[in-house]
Amino acid sequence: MITLKENSQTQNSNKLPIQATEPKWLQTMRAIVQPIENLDRHQNKYGDIFISRFAGLPTQVIISNPQGIQELFTADSKLLESGSGSNIVQPLLGANSLILLDGDRHLQQRKLLMPSFHGERMKAYGKLICEVAEQVTSQWTIGQPFVARPSMQDISLKVILRTVFGLEEGERYQKIQQVLTEMLDTFNSPLSAVFLFFKSLQRDLGAWSPWGKFVRRRQQFDDLIYQEIRERRNQPESQGEDILSLLLSARDENGQTMSDVELRDELMTMLFAGHETTAIALAWALYWVHYVPEVREKLLQELNSIDIANADPTTITQLPYLNAVCSETLRIYPVVFFSLPRILQAPMQLMGYDLPTGMTISVCTYLTHQRPDIYPEPKRFRPERFLERQFSPYEFLPFGGGNRRCLGMAFALFEMKLVLATIMSHYSLELLEKAPVKPVRRGIVFAPAGGVHLMVKEKL
Ligand code: HEM
DSSP, rough: OOOOGGSOOOOGOOOOOEOOOOOOOHHHHHHHHHHHHHHHHHHHHSSSEEEOOOSOOOOEEEEHHHHHHHHHHHHGGEEEOOGGGGGGGHHHHHHHOOGGOOHHHHHHHHHGGGGGHHHHHHHHHHHHHHHHHHHHHEOOOEOOEEEEHHHHHHHHHHHHHHSSSSSOSHHHHHHHHHHHHHHHTOOOOOOTTTHOGGGOOOOOOOOOSHHHHHHHHHHHHHHEEEEHHHHHHHGGOOOOOSSHHHHHOOOOOTTTOOHOOOOOOHHHHHHHHHHHHHHHHHHHHHHHHSSHEEEEEEEHHHHHHHOOTTTTTHHHHTTHHHHHHHHEEEEEOOSOOOOOEEEEEEOEEEEEOOOOOOEEEBBBBBHTTTTTSSSTTTTOOOTEEEHHHHOTTSSOTTTOGGGGGTHHHHHHHHHHHHHHHHHHHHEEEEEEEEEOOOOEEEEEEEEEEEEEEEEEEEEE
């Protein structure tokens, strides 16, 4: 049962949503250790809008009702702040990250970055994505197992280093790849993710302490990035089509260029937001395609209907079943379970509830995507549902929405489809997982537990 009676619009006036009764510490532990079970339990018990409390975070309204999500995403953006509610990522991304900005500065930065992820630029990335996928997978050995998530991360990181930084293979490229991967691995277990949530744990107690290790890796990463920025500033003739080139030449309305720190934070944001998310989505896609044999068969049939090796990337990305497989992958376990928080700058009525200034609202994408009234048999992987009907942006929202909708949405979908098509058309794989794979927390995203083990059977 999804919607509690009290949640109907007319009965809610002057009331707050129902509050989860479990103690804060228990809600926090469950959210970290059993995220799926915890969310399912809350939805069953409290309905599709409720108040939850987690240690280290402000009290939040969690919403998964499409009508409420529409009200939120279409509200005046001046009414909602996100940046100030995303402090948890500041140690990683820096204070100038798009994710941490609000108001006019946020709008300006989005305008500046947006063209890099759309239109003609995307087409240029298509060939590069297929090349990188072929290069990384050519290291797979027939008869050998491999783990999908790190392998997909290798692809997505190489793609982003080349598109965002314009970096070609070389010493700095290798080093950035290594340090960034190690830095993100600091948060690879649900418990180490706790460090992001509690400021009191963020203490550098030496190179072997968890936070100390993170801080040193971040310093190494920053040194590499600042070297690259300095060299590129000194060699204007080397500017290319990449996003760093675009940002280096950008000017604000006063004619000011971006400072080195601003550039570093924005580059880190692209790297952080752009590569691990896509890699996790791809690992899930490989899991589901090999978990449901009929899906694999149908997908192969569609891919075999065109000459993948010579096809224009856009022809591949428009294949309907491939699109349905990627959408269903992002529906069932959406990688980012919650949108960025929205903090009310003035009182707001949401689904008839009166929410006060300062209240934090988080859209729970996972719960919206699990609603049986929108997605019958929600726990079943069934791409056909995306061929049978269209879902509104408030029913299907793996990339969030409103003025904060994921900047890299088109890029991520493009990459997912091209990499999946390249792998499926080159290799036959076998899933080695004996039991259903569940999502676990990795920092602020949710990834398949164990990373998805597969075996390379033969080259097709
Ligand atoms: C499958 C891959 C991805 C998923 C599932 C994903 C998901 C999301 C979600 C849910 C949000 C928050 C939206 C909201 O609160 O309304 C977001 C924001 C963002 N994403 Fe992505 N993302 C992905 C890939 C990418 C890529 C490839 C890039 C860039 C290279 C990127 C850059 C960003 C940025 C910069 C923001 C912040 C936008 C803002 O604050 O205005 N993401 N993403």
